[in-house]
Amino acid sequence: MTHQLHQYHLVDxxxxxxxxxxxxxxxxxxxxxxxxxxxxxxxxxxxxxxMLTMIQWWxxxxxxxxxxGHHTKGVQKNMRYGMILFITSEVFFFLGFFWxxxxxxxxxxxxxxxxxxxxxxxPLNPMEVPLLNTAVLLSSGATITWSHHTxxxxxxxxxxxxxxxxVMLGIYFTALQTSEYVETPFTISDSVYGSLFFVATGFHxxxxxxxxxxxMICLLRLTLHHFTTAHHFGYEAAIWYWxxxxxxxxxLYISVYWWGS
Numbered sequence: 001m002t003h004q005l006h007q008y009h010l011v012d013x014x015x016x017x018x019x020x021x022x023x024x025x026x027x028x029x030x031x032x033x034x035x036x037x038x039x040x041x042x043x044x045x046x047x048x049x050x051m052l053t054m055i056q057w058w059x060x061x062x063x064x065x066x067x068x069g070h071h072t073k074g075v076q077k078n079m080r081y082g083m084i085l086f087i088t089s090e091v092f093f094f095l096g097f098f099w100x101x102x103x104x105x106x107x108x109x110x111x112x113x114x115x116x117x118x119x120x121x122x123p124l125n126p127m128e129v130p131l132l133n134t135a136v137l138l139s140s141g142a143t144i145t146w147s148h149h150t151x152x153x154x155x156x157x158x159x160x161x162x163x164x165x166x167v168m169l170g171i172y173f174t175a176l177q178t179s180e181y182v183e184t185p186f187t188i189s190d191s192v193y194g195s196l197f198f199v200a201t202g203f204h205x206x207x208x209x210x211x212x213x214x215x216m217i218c219l220l221r222l223t224l225h226h227f228t229t230a231h232h233f234g235y236e237a238a239i240w241y242w243x244x245x246x247x248x249x250x251x252l253y254i255s256v257y258w259w260g261s
Contacts, residue, residue: 008078009070016057023049058217065234066226076233083237087244090207094248097200101255104192116260118191123261129180130257133173134249137208140169141246144215144239152229156222163219166242170212177205193260200256204248211245214238 023046030043065071071079105116113119124130147162181198188198218235221227227235 007072007074009064009072009075011064014057014060016053016060019049020053020057023047023053054213061234062221062226065231066221071231071233076231079233079237083240087240090244094200094203094251097196097203098251098255101196101200101260104196105260112191112193116193118193121191121193122185123193124180124184124257126253126257126261129176130253133176133180134253136169136173136176137246137249140166140173141243143169144242148235148239151222151227151232151235154229160219160222163215163222167212167215167219170208170215170242173208174205174212177201177208197256197260200252204245204252207245207248211238211242214241 026042026046026049028046030040030046033042034040104112108114108116108118117123143162143166147159147166150156150162151159184197186194186197188194215238218227218238221234
């Protein structure tokens with residue numbers, strides 16, 4: 001950075017945004033083809049493209065930040081603003097689901113039997129698996145905070161153990177939600193209740209899987225000594241995202257499982 005008169009990093013031209021967009025298109029098209037023809041070839045190609053893009057894009061970011069020192073304080077500041085704006089956009093994404101839920105549940109239409117849950121819908125018991133999932137995610141929020149604090153304090157070994165615990169809790173949450181979907185007595189086509197339930201909780205589950213993958217990458221980087229006590233924004237961003245996932249689940253539990261039942 002010594003040859004520059006500013007503290008910002010001008011990134012080299014990268015093909016990964018283009019390959020990521022192509023992978024997303026293939027995944028969306030593959031899902032539609034899978035639903036209609038039960039063929040998963042295009043979906044698998046899209047998933048493979050996305051995975052390769054993630055690996056190579058993260059490789060470039062690690063090289064820029066850890067090995068070449070391009071992520072100065074000015075760069076990190078802008079990345080923090082970017083992550084804040086991204087999480088804000090995610091908040092409004094889920095806000096639309098909550099708006100729809102309360103709009104239809106507070107004044108149920110005659111088509112729903114003028115009651116909520118709609119006539120014929122048997123909701124899940126919020127005191128069973130949903131409550132366990134809530135405890136799992138709240139525990140993961142505590143363990144990720146523990147990992148961050150111990151890393152800042154210079155205790156890397158304890159930080160790794162806490163982060164491993166968080167990753168396992170995230171995987172456990174996904175497994176529990178999968179089993180819940182298998183046993184749910186209604187489907188996504190059962191009234192607006194089924195649509196809202198599966199779309200809202202399904203998108204949250206997708207965010208949990210994405211957050212878990214972020215934390216797994218951070219765990220790998222932590223073991224490879226990529227983070228220091230003062231330079232670890234990649235890990236901080238993953239922690240912010242995970243806390244966002246925790247908070248959204250609390251609102252989902254209260255609104256969809258408890259209020260909705």
